[in-house]
Amino acid sequence: MGEILQYLLSGLSLGGIYALVALGFYIMWAVSNAANFTHGDIYMLGAILAVVFVAMGMPLVVATLAAMAVCAIVGALIERILVRPFNKEPNAIGWMLTTIAAGIVIESGATVTYGPLGRPLDSPLAHTPIRAGGAGIYPQELILPLVAIALMIGLELFYKRTILGRAMRAVAFNRVAAGLMGIDVNKIALIAYALAAAIGALAGILIAPVIQAVPTMGALIGLKAFGVAIVAGISNARGVVIVGICYGVIEKFIEGYISTGARNAVGFTLMILVLLAFPQGIFGRKEIAKV
């Protein structure tokens, strides 16, 4: 019983990360039908920048905001330089290669400058675990799924209620028609990538106190989160967050009942199978092929 609760709690925490990172993919995909493919490295960048900023003497909250701001700028630059020029044709994949390149550069650049070793980020919420029913978890870890759900609700409200949100949905739905409404499509895309990067960075900063910030922490998370977004159908925030959290929980149960080593193999195989069964994703809409 305690075991199951433990898997569930740590799964929720891990799932919160996937959900947050996947939300970023969803935001980017919606406006451009493309994404920063190595969004996971932004997640990593957020974490290590926060560590560096705290080491420079900033208070945790300021460091967090500063790291998110820097990542937002990096995200916007990636959109402008690496995605937009390589996403001109309907089925272009150039953006995938350029952003993979950027990911390699960011990760190895971080390794060279920050060092390959993990460093802790001190947070008051990661000092004493909460114990209940034989399970233990840091409050810091529980924040993740809560933030994911809060952001999901916030995003939905943002998309439905604000002008900018409506404009983003309009761009996602039909770029040309959006332009004809007077919406600057490129600016909207830039904002979306910045927003996605800030959220990705936040996810990294939130988990850093528990796992230590290290340059290699992002790549795999990014790929998994992209898988999560695709499996969810990448077309609505709710689906992305649900699938993200579920995937985290499933991984923890695989770890618990099969083995830690089997986690990725079983998890990815599951992803492939779901995609085969639902090529548009679980929550995705089927498009009618136009001939």
Added chain:
Amino acid sequence: MSGANPLLQVAGLRVTYGRIEAVRGIDLEVAQGEFVGVIGSNGAGKSSALRAITGVVPPAAGTVSFEGQAISGMRSHTIVGRGIAMVPEGRQIFSDQTVEDNLVLGSYVRIGQDDAGVKADTDRVLTLFPRLRERLAQQAGSLSGGEQQMLAIARGLLSRPKLLIVDELSLGLAPRILEMLFPVLVDLNREGLSILLVEQMASYALQVTHRTYVMENGRILMHGKSAELANDSRVLDAYLGRHRPA
């Protein structure tokens, strides 16, 4: 036929896709308060010309000026800001958003600058199309084809354009509905709105417009008063599907 002060002036406009030339140098004018039609068969280059005028595609050559200022090469959101609204071919409403959201997006360029005006104009277009008022909270995608076209027109009007461009009003709509929509355009024009209508159904276009350009194969074949063109045997042959009147 050129007015003293043409609102829209297109000169030598060319549009190419790769090495294919869809529009091969056309001249076209819309005077203040005029209702101008462009007719021609599917693929004649009408929509390509409109895309270049509204900045959806960059023109390969030629100039487009609006109110005496060159707008060719600008992107569409800037052009909309200048006072041209487009009702695009196939409506292209945001069908995943509500009718109300679509209207809000239509007024995007004025939001924060003229909120009171937007409110008044929204009320006006909803009076013009009462069916939209009934369906304000509905998903736009659930509207019928005719209602979607109303929404597209309403959305276009909300940017308070000086020139309204309508691309293929008739597309997929029954005559019954067209006979309701075309008079709305005529009324809007009588109230002072300049309109450029591109229409495959020549019979309708020739009835509502003042002047008409006939396009074929990327060029303007002829132009003149609509009433005169409606009796021109070449137009009758090619676009009205009639044989020469005996």
Added chain:
Amino acid sequence: MTPRRQFLAILFAGIAFIVVFRMIEPSNYQIGLLMRCMILMIVTIGLNILIGHAGLVSLGQAALYGLGAYVAAWLAVKGDVSFMPAVIAGIVVTALFGAALAYPTVRVKGVYLAVITIAFGLVFQNILVEWISVTGGSQGLTGIPRGEAFGVRLTRRIYYWVVAVCLVIAFILQYNIIYSRYGRAMRATAQSENASRALGINIGWIRTLAFVLSAMLAGLAGGLYTFLNLFVNYETFTFFHSITFLLMVILGGTGTLFGPVLGTSILTYIAEVLQDLKEWQIFAYGMLLAIIMFVMPKGIVGSVAALTQRFTAKPRARATESWPSRDVPLDTLLGARTKSTDSALKADKLTIQFGGLTAVDQVMLDVKPGTVHALIGPNGAGKSSVLNLISGFYSPTSGAVTFQGESIAGTPSHLLARKGIARTFQNTELFGQMSVLDNVLVAFHCQYQSQLIGTVLRLPRFTREEKMYLDRARQLLAFVGLSDYADELASNLPFGHQRRLEIARALALQPKLLLLDEPAAGLTHAEIEDLKTLIRMLTEYGVTVILVEHHVEMVMTVSDHVTVLDYGKVIASGPASTVQKNPQVIEAYFGTGGILAKPAATTGQPA
């Protein structure tokens, strides 16, 4: 330079290099480096078939390479299997996985496929590390015995030649596949799925073929690597290596013959130079990938080719002949005259719904052989949907379709194309990045008798057939007056010519039933007259034509029978002259006229 000459030049230059390099007595280090480089070339040649021709991006190629390596290593270590069977087993297993990976490509594309291949790569690596009893875990498999083949011990000196021969075979295989109907079909499916299906190409099968070929080459390279290195571990087969393979292909030039070889050489060399930089090496790789994408997305070979083209090829005016040409006898193009049956095509209560919308509603059609049957109606009346149902692009919700007495409802489009139903598309669907001639050649895909083996080995029958269909394609181009454009890219043709080409391509199927979707759209009056002549020539020859068209004058003069659709329903059907007078048709199609209650006399409207 023709592709064939290019191929031979590269081949002989390559062989000469391999031989000369061996004769100048290189150091052990140098020879090892070249062998590794040659092995990687085999992988990238396979990847190039997949990316450059079939248009499918794999980000898990290193895993396939690793699979071949591990299978060979495991058999050699644990099963004492010798070199040849171990490598062959590696190829077979990898091919099977390639086929399994290809399965999703029937349903998902682009980035979805990329995710699946990435996931495959990560799963593979995970298994390598964790399944210690088989893979040796992170230690890998050691103690692989040096190979032996035909009783000869494969020392490093001899193994050099083994690797070289494998590379030469891979290079020849690449050429023989690319310049055959299979290669053309791969490029066609990458450029337009719809047009490929309409020409009888089974997209799933062609993509599986591309995947399997690239997997086999990766498996071969893996096996060779095992017996070169005599030690395998997971570190050689990571996601990073998959990216490197991709980078090699893109750097050299995707879709070019020489690109993968060049890209692999350059990057292998750079990797050696940068080895001391450690982490900076990866940084440099990333920068390089980004820079290449900016500076020359076509890769070195592609960019050089584009440049030489720009400076050497003089744009020349091309001659357009009139069409349809009377000089080309129709029976050479269309085969035997079609025997008339009493009905070419029948639709019975044909219905299709999209969501809640009934696009085609209980439509009845009876198309007589050798006639022109027109479908008209206002925009959105369901004409194109009927065409898509007949050609198998849509599956009916209910109702039946029979073609020459055989029920075809729900039969996939590529099978219908093979039965003799050809079509054109409303927005011409050409293979824009292929030559005009190749566009027509693709259409013969299903008529070839030579199979894959015969094609790869270039058996006499293949050569004969290739020549025969080349002649037929040239005749078809002559028929539509485009002979002079044969080597031009299809996307560069003027609009009217694109329509001609699309019709020529459809005729290559030797159709019994030809579906034309708005063929007159965008054509000039003169071009429409030619089109009418063509349609009459075809029906005289026994071909049945179903015509969807807006151009009323054309419909009325060329059609034997006209069916009018409105809101998915048939509202009138009969000879052109009768239908034209039907008041219901006039209202639906021409409008009632009185929009502004102007007198009809000034508006020129039918009352």
